[in-house]
Amino acid sequence: MSGIKGKTVESKDKEVIKRLNGLGKEIYDQIAAGKEPGMELPVRTLGNIYFDKKSKTIKLGDKKSRREFLNVAHARKFMQTMLVASEIKHIIDEKATTSIRDLYYALKHTIEGTNENTFEEQSESDPLIEDIEAGLELLREELHLAASSKGVIVGNMKIKDGKDTIDLTKMGSGGWGIPSNVEPERIQIKDLSADYILFIEKDAVWKRFNEDQFWKNHKCIIITGRGQPSRAERRFVQRLNKEFGLPVYALMDADPWGMYIYSVIKQGSISLSYSEEKLATPQTKYLGLTVHDVEEFKIPKEVTIKLNALDVKRLNEMKKYEWFRTKEWQDEFALMKEKAVKLELEALSKKGIRFITETYLPQKIKSKDFLP
Amino acid sequence: MAEEIAVHTGLNAEQIAKEFKEHSVAEFFKKNRQMLGLTGKIKTLTTIVHEYVTNSLDACEESEILPDIEVKIMELGEEYYEIAIKDNGPGLTKETMGKALGQLLAGTKFHRMMQMRGQQGIGAAGCTMLSLVTTGKPVQVISGTSKGHTFMAEMTIDSKKNEPKIIKIEEIKRDFKGLAIKAKFKEVKYQKSEQGPLEYLRRTAIANPHAKIIFIDPWGEKTVFERTSKKIPRKPMAVKPHPKGSTVDEILTMARSTSARKIASFLKTDFDRMGDKAIEEITKNVSFDMNKDPKKLSWEEAEDIIKNFKKMTFIAPSLEGLRPIGEERIRSSVQSIVQPEFLSVLTRKATVYRGGFAFQVEAAIGYGGMAGRGSGEKDEQTGGEIKRIEIMRFANRVPLLFDTGGCALTKAVQSLDWKRYGIKDLNNAPLSVFIHMLSVHIPYTGAGKQAVSDEDEVMEELRLALMQSARQIWRFVAGKRKQEEKEKKRKLFLKYATEVAIAVHKLTGKKKEDIEKKLQNVVLKKLKLEEKLEKEAENGNEEEKPKKKAKKVDK
Numbered sequence: 001m002s003g004i005k006g007k008t009v010e011s012k013d014k015e016v017i018k019r020l021n022g023l024g025k026e027i028y029d030q031i032a033a034g035k036e037p038g039m040e041l042p043v044r045t046l047g048n049i050y051f052d053k054k055s056k057t058i059k060l061g062d063k064k065s066r067r068e069f070l071n072v073a074h075a076r077k078f079m080q081t082m083l084v085a086s087e088i089k090h091i092i093d094e095k096a097t098t099s100i101r102d103l104y105y106a107l108k109h110t111i112e113g114t115n116e117n118t119f120e121e122q123s124e125s126d127p128l129i130e131d132i133e134a135g136l137e138l139l140r141e142e143l144h145l146a147a148s149s150k151g152v153i154v155g156n157m158k159i160k161d162g163k164d165t166i167d168l169t170k171m172g173s174g175g176w177g178i179p180s181n182v183e184p185e186r187i188q189i190k191d192l193s194a195d196y197i198l199f200i201e202k203d204a205v206w207k208r209f210n211e212d213q214f215w216k217n218h219k220c221i222i223i224t225g226r227g228q229p230s231r232a233e234r235r236f237v238q239r240l241n242k243e244f245g246l247p248v249y250a251l252m253d254a255d256p257w258g259m260y261i262y263s264v265i266k267q268g269s270i271s272l273s274y275s276e277e278k279l280a281t282p283q284t285k286y287l288g289l290t291v292h293d294v295e296e297f298k299i300p301k302e303v304t305i306k307l308n309a310l311d312v313k314r315l316n317e318m319k320k321y322e323w324f325r326t327k328e329w330q331d332e333f334a335l336m337k338e339k340a341v342k343l344e345l346e347a348l349s350k351k352g353i354r355f356i357t358e359t360y361l362p363q364k365i366k367s368k369d370f371l372p
Numbered sequence: 373m374a375e376e377i378a379v380h381t382g383l384n385a386e387q388i389a390k391e392f393k394e395h396s397v398a399e400f401f402k403k404n405r406q407m408l409g410l411t412g413k414i415k416t417l418t419t420i421v422h423e424y425v426t427n428s429l430d431a432c433e434e435s436e437i438l439p440d441i442e443v444k445i446m447e448l449g450e451e452y453y454e455i456a457i458k459d460n461g462p463g464l465t466k467e468t469m470g471k472a473l474g475q476l477l478a479g480t481k482f483h484r485m486m487q488m489r490g491q492q493g494i495g496a497a498g499c500t501m502l503s504l505v506t507t508g509k510p511v512q513v514i515s516g517t518s519k520g521h522t523f524m525a526e527m528t529i530d531s532k533k534n535e536p537k538i539i540k541i542e543e544i545k546r547d548f549k550g551l552a553i554k555a556k557f558k559e560v561k562y563q564k565s566e567q568g569p570l571e572y573l574r575r576t577a578i579a580n581p582h583a584k585i586i587f588i589d590p591w592g593e594k595t596v597f598e599r600t601s602k603k604i605p606r607k608p609m610a611v612k613p614h615p616k617g618s619t620v621d622e623i624l625t626m627a628r629s630t631s632a633r634k635i636a637s638f639l640k641t642d643f644d645r646m647g648d649k650a651i652e653e654i655t656k657n658v659s660f661d662m663n664k665d666p667k668k669l670s671w672e673e674a675e676d677i678i679k680n681f682k683k684m685t686f687i688a689p690s691l692e693g694l695r696p697i698g699e700e701r702i703r704s705s706v707q708s709i710v711q712p713e714f715l716s717v718l719t720r721k722a723t724v725y726r727g728g729f730a731f732q733v734e735a736a737i738g739y740g741g742m743a744g745r746g747s748g749e750k751d752e753q754t755g756g757e758i759k760r761i762e763i764m765r766f767a768n769r770v771p772l773l774f775d776t777g778g779c780a781l782t783k784a785v786q787s788l789d790w791k792r793y794g795i796k797d798l799n800n801a802p803l804s805v806f807i808h809m810l811s812v813h814i815p816y817t818g819a820g821k822q823a824v825s826d827e828d829e830v831m832e833e834l835r836l837a838l839m840q841s842a843r844q845i846w847r848f849v850a851g852k853r854k855q856e857e858k859e860k861k862r863k864l865f866l867k868y869a870t871e872v873a874i875a876v877h878k879l880t881g882k883k884k885e886d887i888e889k890k891l892q893n894v895v896l897k898k899l900k901l902e903e904k905l906e907k908e909a910e911n912g913n914e915e916e917k918p919k920k921k922a923k924k925v926d927k
Contacts, residue, residue: 020879021879021880024875024878024879027876027879028876028879028880031876031887031890031891032890034893034894035894037894069865069868069872069891070865070894070895070898072861075864075865075868076868078868078872079871079872079875082871082872082876082879083871083874085875085879086874086875086876086878086879111867111868111870111871112870114867116867118871
């Protein structure tokens with residue numbers, strides 16, 4: 001597992017700098033010896049991940065690839081990787097924490113004597129940060145980098161963030177914005193009183209639950225990642241699950257994309273496979289929606305949506321993922337394919353504005369009608 | 373010209389002569405203008421220039437003089453021009469002047485099997501005639517044969533009698549050697565186009581590297597095509613017609629003028645590759661008496677002879693009469709006039725088509741530089757003008773400017789699979805293609821002598837010549853691309869090297885300049901190694917490949 005265990009912030013920083021310098025030295029030694037410089041990096045694609053049955057998370061395999069400076073296809077990426085490494089060192093030296101967008105801007109400049117920029121888009125620098133995390137076996141937080149987080153949460157608990165204590169029952173309609181670093185040395189959870197966590201895919205639906213004070217009435221914590229959750233939301237949910245033994249229920253659209261987001265919460269994602277042990281929550285259960293619900297809850301046909309070609313393609317891909325190879329999921333996929341429909345959470349409003357909070361959810365939880 | 377008319381009208385020379393007697397020449401001329409290649413105002417002007425320039429080149433060649441030719445075109449009014457041509461040739465005497473410029477059909481030798489530039493329709497006398505019928509004005513001539521002996525004349529044609537009509541002639545005191553003609557024409561038009569006189573002269577200069585040609589256009593702009601070779605081409609040799617290339621009409625015409633007294637001896641002496649055995653075989657197979665007077669040979673009997681010729685085998689005709697321009701001379705003239713970045717030139721060995729006609733093909737392809745035809749459009753990337761392909765066709769050193777599409781020379785260029793030679797879009801490539809066919813008998817498609825027909829053997833030779841030249845172009849283009857790619861690579865690595873050095877410096881604390889220098893060395897070392905490997909691979913490949921004969925036609 002990656003990351004540096006049980007050390008103080010200062011000694012952690014020292015270790016990170018040591019590893020970054022190590023990369024620099026490795027490259028320098030090659031150059032000084034007149035060799036073609038290159039670095040070994042773990043391959044972060046579907047072909048090099050596996051589902052670890054023991055931890056029940058996605059893990060990175062040990063396939064490596066060499067990123068070489070003197071390869072036309074790699075040269076730019078190699079240069080960018082070195083820039084990212086040197087900038088991270090700089091950030092740690094300054095004892096600062098910046099966002100990955102800050103890092104992108106800090107590094108973006110026109111290469112001398114050309115009209116080419118070192119980076120054109122943040123999408124160029126983001127994966128290189130992940131390369132460095134995976135290659136040097138470090139966590140994002142240890143690099144003093146914060147991914148922008150966008151999730152919100154409310155429920156019966158208190159948060160101690162530095163000197164501030166925040167009561168998550170008094171967050172109004174907006175909820176508490178989850179910060180990008182939710183590591184225990186930064187965020188402490190207090191006075192928690194809840195039976196489960198409800199992870200909602202969509203912000204609009206989360207707002208309905210908050211407005212109806214669902215969390216108060218049903219003694220739970222509601223959280224949304226506003227679509228695909230970033231790592232802070234997932235890390236925080238994992239902590240709630242691990243530290244307080246709370247079950248996690250996912251409430252997603254009944255389509256391949258919602259179901260995939262669920263799997264990321266539960267087992268992890270392919271690109272972050274190197275640190276999923278710190279992010280994934282394998283105990284998560286899929287509460288809904290499902291295509292089975294359409295009949296179960298007599299949802300009118302007219303609010304279902306026909307699957308498009310892209311949906312079907314994604315569905316076929318997901319069917320083969322190891323973590324979806326359970327009878328229940330295969331049945332659900334088969335039914336979705338057979339009926340060729342998908343269903344959005346908002347579609348339940350057809351049955352009444354509070355149908356989702358007052359009928360659908362309580363019934364689901366009561367009957368324990370979950371997908372694994 | 374009679375030969376021309378005979379071909380196009382189906383009349384033989386005798387009948388034409390008779391017709392000339394019965395009708396006025398002017399009438400005949402007017403009636404047959406299209407047939408004489410005098411259609412189109414632009415084409416007519418170019419044809420006039422061609423007739424005069426061809427006469428000058430032929431005269432100089434005959435007298436072994438390096439030609440200096442000046443052509444000047446002046447606009448006198450709407451579709452009204454004066455053409456002045458001056459050469460340094462042997463000049464004309466008073467007697468020869470009349471025949472050369474004042475009598476249609478004079479001086480045309482029937483059935484001379486010889487590689488000749490040839491008239492494209494009307495000859496210089498035809499120009500006199502055209503001037504007369506369009507303007508009513510005479511032609512002015514100055515001729516100097518040697519020091520002091522210079523005369524000036526004004527002359528035209530007596531169109532009823534087909535005789536020169538001298539209006540004025542006088543000795544003048546001028547030290548002049550050569551011939552100068554001034555003639556006026558209406559219903560013609562000057563245009564600076566691919567079919568205009570300037571382009572005609574440019575191509576004439578390319579095919580005649582021993583000539584210096586000066587052109588002054590109606591706006592007074594002067595263009596000089598310098599001589600690039602001081603070697604006067606050897607005179608082509610007249611050869612006897614080969615039986616396989618003969619026609620009924622030809623045999624009949626030759627039979628009328630032969631000095632032989634029997635058909636057997638006529639065939640034996642007046643035709644190439646005709647031995648006793650062949651005569652024996654023909655005698656056996658024909659139904660008429662081979663000992664009769666050739667002058668009494670009938671059309672049907674001549675047909676019989678041709679039928680036998682077709683069945684029999686003969687030794688191929690002699691290839692000695694042909695006079696190619698030659699690779700060296702084409703190279704220097706194309707390089708000087710077209711100015712391509714790269715040029716490949718090829719003269720193929722002479723061969724035979726239809727079993728009876730010797731011919732030879734020369735090709736040159738210029739790439740890049742000033743090669744190609746300007747499109748008038750700007751290239752967004754380079755800022756220069758976009759170039760299109762230019763196909764320069766020649767037959768016996770004469771540029772062919774018209775009937776482009778129907779010509780075997782054009783078809784041969786278009787039939788190549790140019791992608792195989794690194795030319796992705798032929799029409800928009802910076803290419804100048806020079807393609808020359810020379811023969812004792814060019815198989816023109818029609819009256820205007822502007823297009824060559826696509827005889828199988830001719831097409832094959834044309835394609836082989838083009839393919840061989842194109843292969844060199846391909847090597848050049850590929851090499852150039854490779855060089856560009858290498859340069860791009862070098863720039864790419866060096867540009868990133870600075871950034872990498874800065875990053876490594878920040879991570880290690882080592883000196884930035886030192887890292888950068890070492891990294892640059894690694895880059896250069898790598899590129900050198902790649903180049904070395906490439907060369908080795910290339911050499912290795914060439915050794916492995918057995919030399920293939922160029923016989924196979926691509927596509």
